[in-house]
Amino acid sequence: MTEIYVSTDVETDGPIPGPNSMLSFGSAAYLADKTLLSTFEANLETLPAAQGDPKTMAWWETQPEAWAACRENVEAPESAMARYLAWLKALPGRPVFVAYPAAFDFLFVYWYLIRFAGESPFSHSALDIKTYAMAMLGTDYRDSTKRRMPKRWFDPIPHTHRALDDAIEQGALFCNMLKEHRGGGNDGDK
Template sequence: MSDKPRVEIYVSTDVEVDGPIPGPHSMLSFASAAYLADKTLLGTFAANLDFLPGASGHPDTLAWWKDHPDAWQAARRNPQPPQAAMQDYVAWLEALPGLPVFVGYPAAFDFMFVYWYLMRFAGRSPFSFSALDMKTMAMTMLRKDYRRSTKSAMPKRWFDDLPHTHVAVDDALEQGALFCNMLKESRSR
């Protein structure tokens, strides 16, 4: 057995939901893009989910969805039972050639849903119970207050020419590339 530590795999993850918290509201769709630190994309995972029994959409979130009908349609295409999707997701994460690190923007929101669904439907989380927040990373790199460390405050050089469509897989890819660019710059300082 090797004493060499396993490489970290940065798993950029985006969720699409119908309310502010899991349980009373459902995760409609989620996707992850697994990157090495050098921005090598190892693969993606995406799933659309059935609504949770007894859950309902929050009026504010449903109003937001009315302004994004293409994204709503993408999130509702071929939904599957959450248990099957989360078990497949765990298998995908555990097959990655390293240790998965959850990366989100903002991590607190996306991780809350993913972790809740993992624990509820798969019984475990390959991420343990932690997540890397890109907004906090931006705060330290930009030397700005947290609430001022938004994407609009970030330098253009951090962004690849990738769309942010509110379709989970598109956003996971876009944010994963952004994270890798930030990581490269932070390590070169």
């Protein structure tokens, strides 16, 4: 069965689900050749009794447009995660969770899927773009940052801190890395 790379980005009001809430998330489903099959996005109501982390909320004050975008048309997590699960199951292949950083984004998405939809088609695994870059570049993990990655890996897609925009950007980055790693092109740094 074909793997579908589900590049996902979350926006939250703190570092962990439960005490904090996932405010917004977006996923972009890609084939390995960078064909964008479908997208999903949702803005969520905050969890009852959860509170925004002071450091995270201070950061949000520096991002008023992104904050406004993630607070429009909010829906209950139960509804959003049921729609998301149905979307994932309708993809024409096996979904693979992809993110940068996967540990953070997967933590929230997995928790919300299990809590509100009862299951996760991703199982217990996620593909981390930074770790993949470390392996490809032969660098230490902490040196495998976006600013040290070759420019040829990046499409001209802005990073807006809007979940779906960032999921699309990161999915294209991953597909470009995958193509190069599999021998499909390395035309030098642009």
